[in-house]
Amino acid sequence: MRTTTTAVIAAGLLLTTLTACSGSDDDKVANKPSKVPTLSAADREAAREAAGLPPKPNATVTAAYIKALDAIDTDIVHGKTEKAVDRGLNTCSSVKSSPKDQAKLIDLTNQRFTSPTHPNGHGAATAGKILKVVRKNLCPDF
Template sequence: MNRTATALLAVVIAAAGLTACGSDDKDGSKSAAKTPPPAAAPSTPVSPTPADKPLASAEAKNGVPPKPDAATQAKYIRALDAISPAIVNGKEDRAVSRGRDTCGTIHSFPNDRAKQVDTTRQRFSGATQFNAVQAEKILAAVQTHLCPKN
């Protein structure tokens, strides 16, 4: 018997035992026994399901590449840090996510470099505002490392 079935069986037996027992109150009536909340099922690692595939395929259709491998990510982060350390600012996952989204912008507006640069400037600006020259360099780093096919 697997662990989930064993845990469920234990909860059912415990609940049945508690409902069979009652206690007499001062007035002689029986009060309902309180059933404890069911035990949580043991956690198991979640593996990617076919339901995750539509998201990946929708991203790919929109020009958003998969997450880069460690070596590619390291090169990308170094390229951004060379432009300005304020771009990554210790938040590599955010920089990668923004870069992947920028690949989508490049894909969506392949003939509009001004739109690509402006969207990149806005996407990467936060506490630090980047100018068009910096955004052009960020865009080049994104294209080189994350979406060279765009």
């Protein structure tokens, strides 16, 4: 009896799902690509500065930054250079807003620098090392 009831409920849910996904003219309008203008490189840099972020690093700085992170643990970058740079630049924003709150900065760094094998961060000790690398390479003036 339970098997039959479960099968009937599953079939009903499947039918409801398929009916809901059938699409309409309204869906076609909603799925049109937006025509939002893209920002120029100069506008993006101005927005970064306004947000308290340092400029995107050049290739030499990026290479030194990634090498320093890999020296701590290769799992920090885990092959995602652009993501590591973005996380570092976001950390710089926190450094600029709270330069003396080391505990907060370490906690935020630990939250930002995650990986598939460290989904909750690499721990406070490693986050402290990452923070030093970020400050030295990406935002030395903060």
